[in-house]
Amino acid sequence: MSRLIVISNRVSTGGGAQGGLAVALSAALRANGGIWFGWSGERTEQFTGHINFQRLDGVTTATVDLEDQDIDEYYNGYANRTLWPLFHYRIDLAEYERSFAGGYQRVNERFADTVRPLIENDDLIWVQDYHMFPLGAELRSRGVANRIGFFLHIPWPPRRLLATLPEAPALVRSLLAYDVIGFHTQEWLQSFCDYAREELGGIVGDDGTLTLGDRKVQLIACPIGIDADFMKLAETKAAREAFNRVRDSAVGRALIVGVDRLDYSKGLEERFLGYERFLIENPDEREEVVLLQIAPPSRGSVESYQRIRSSLESLAGRINGAHAALDWVPIRYVNHGYPRDVLAGVYRASRIGLVTPLRDGMNLVAKEYVAAQDPEDPGVLILSRFAGAAEQMGEALLVNPYSAEELSDAIRQALAMPLAERKRRWETLARGVREQDVMWWLRRFTDALMEVTPQPVANCRAG
Structure with a gap:
C-alpha cells in the first residue's frame, strides 16, 4: 500500500492506554510508513503553523498548537456544541453561532495549509471524524490530487434534523471532495444518501456511488472493531x-x-x-x-x-x-x-x-x-x-x-x-x-480507497 497520511483532531501518543482506533492506525503507519497529523491538544498565543515531529514505536506524528480562540470556536464551539449534539439527535442542545462556524472553517484551513507540504504524490490520505468535514475540500483547493478518504465515527442524523444546521448544504457539498466516505452502519449511510438526494439532487447508484454534478464519491458502511489483543x-x-x-x-x-x-x-x-x-x-x-x-x-x-x-x-x-x-x-x-x-x-x-x-x-x-x-x-x-x-x-x-x-x-x-x-x-x-476486528475495518476502508480512480482536482472543489 502507498504511504498513509492520517489526519485527525487529536493524535495518539502511544503507550499502553491506546484504544482500538489508535492501535489500528499505528499498525498501518508502521507497516506502510507515513505520518499522523493533528492538533497537539496544547495552546499557543499565536498560530504559526510550526509542526512538532515525534517518532514513537515506529510511528511519526506531526502536531500543531492552536490559539485560545481556535479552541473555543472550532473545538469547544462548533465541534462539541453544534455538531456533536446535532449528530446525536439533540437539536435542543445544539448551538448555532456564526463565530463557531467561522472558527471551525478557519482551523480546517490552517490544518490544510500546515499539512500540505508533508503530502507526497502517491500518499493515501485518511481524514477522521466530524472535526474535519471540510478538510478534504481545503486540500483539493491547494492542489492535492491524491486519493482522500473520510470516516465518520459518530451517527449521521436524519435529513430533517440536519436541515436545522445553517451550513448543512455547504458542509455536505464539501464532503464531495473525498473519494471514499465511510460510516459505521447502513443506517448512517442511508441518512447521508437521503440528504444528498433530497436536498442537493444527488444520485446514488446500486454500487453505493453518489454522483452530484461531475463528482462521484464511493460510500461504504464499514463498522469498526476492537483490536484482537x-x-x-x-x-x-x-x-x-x-x-x-x-x-x-x-x-x-x-x-x-x-x-x-x-x-x-x-x-x-x-x-x-x-x-x-x-x-x-x-x-x-x-x-x-x-x-x-x-x-x-x-x-x-x-x-x-x-x-x-x-x-x-x-x-x-x-x-x-x-x-x-x-x-x-x-x-x-x-x-x-x-x-x-x-x-x-x-x-x-x-x-x-x-x-x-x-x-x-x-x-x-x-x-x-x-x-x-x-x-x-x-x-x-x-x-x-x-x-x-x-x-x-x-x-x-x-x-x-x-x-x-x-x-x-x-x-x-x-x-x-x-x-x-x-x-x-x-x-x-x-x-x-x-x-471483524479493527484491522479488518482498516483493510476494508483502505482497500476501497485504493480501488477508486482519482478525479481531476478541478472537479473536487466545494460548491
Whole structure:
C-alpha cells in the first residue's frame, strides 16, 4: 500500500492506554510508513503553523498548537456544541453561532495549509471524524490530487434534523471532495444518501456511488472493531487483580457494569432510572445486585457536560439514599477512568454489561465487554438498539434505553439466563468480534480507497 497520511483532531501518543482506533492506525503507519497529523491538544498565543515531529514505536506524528480562540470556536464551539449534539439527535442542545462556524472553517484551513507540504504524490490520505468535514475540500483547493478518504465515527442524523444546521448544504457539498466516505452502519449511510438526494439532487447508484454534478464519491458502511489483543488482556496480571478486587467487593452479589465517557448521548440518566425500576419491581433481588458505573468526565468547559455531571451525581445520591441498606448500596458511581487491562478484569467480573446509549456511532465498550468474558461462564450484554454496534450484535439483549421498563425487564432476564443460553449468545458475539476486528475495518476502508480512480482536482472543489 502507498504511504498513509492520517489526519485527525487529536493524535495518539502511544503507550499502553491506546484504544482500538489508535492501535489500528499505528499498525498501518508502521507497516506502510507515513505520518499522523493533528492538533497537539496544547495552546499557543499565536498560530504559526510550526509542526512538532515525534517518532514513537515506529510511528511519526506531526502536531500543531492552536490559539485560545481556535479552541473555543472550532473545538469547544462548533465541534462539541453544534455538531456533536446535532449528530446525536439533540437539536435542543445544539448551538448555532456564526463565530463557531467561522472558527471551525478557519482551523480546517490552517490544518490544510500546515499539512500540505508533508503530502507526497502517491500518499493515501485518511481524514477522521466530524472535526474535519471540510478538510478534504481545503486540500483539493491547494492542489492535492491524491486519493482522500473520510470516516465518520459518530451517527449521521436524519435529513430533517440536519436541515436545522445553517451550513448543512455547504458542509455536505464539501464532503464531495473525498473519494471514499465511510460510516459505521447502513443506517448512517442511508441518512447521508437521503440528504444528498433530497436536498442537493444527488444520485446514488446500486454500487453505493453518489454522483452530484461531475463528482462521484464511493460510500461504504464499514463498522469498526476492537483490536484482537483485547481478548488477551483479561488474562494479564492487572486484569486478574482487578477481577479479584471487584469480585471480592461485591461480596457474592451479581455485578452490573457500565463504562462510558460522561456524555448526555450515553443515556446514563435513563440507565439509572431503569436500574431503579428493577430495584422497585424486584424487591427480593435488589440486594443481590450492584451497579458499578464508571464515567470519566470530558469536555468540562461545555455547559451541557457540567449539567449532566451534576444531574447524575444527584440521581445516584437519590437512588442510593432511597434504596440502600446498612451493608449495601445499589450504585457505585466512579468519575475517573482506568487502563484497558484493568477494565478487562472489571468486565470479566461482571454478570451484566450495560451499554445503553441514546445514540452512538458504534460503541466499542460493547465489543470489549464480550471480548473480556470467560468462555466457560460468560456474562450477558444488554445493548441499546440505537448504538451502531446493535447492527452486528443481535445476540445481545437489545433494549430501548428510553424505556425504564425494558431496561428493568432485560436486567431480570439477564440475571435469570441459564448458562447454556449465555454461552450460546456469547459464542456468536465473540466470533463476530474476532472476525471483524479493527484491522479488518482498516483493510476494508483502505482497500476501497485504493480501488477508486482519482478525479481531476478541478472537479473536487466545494460548491
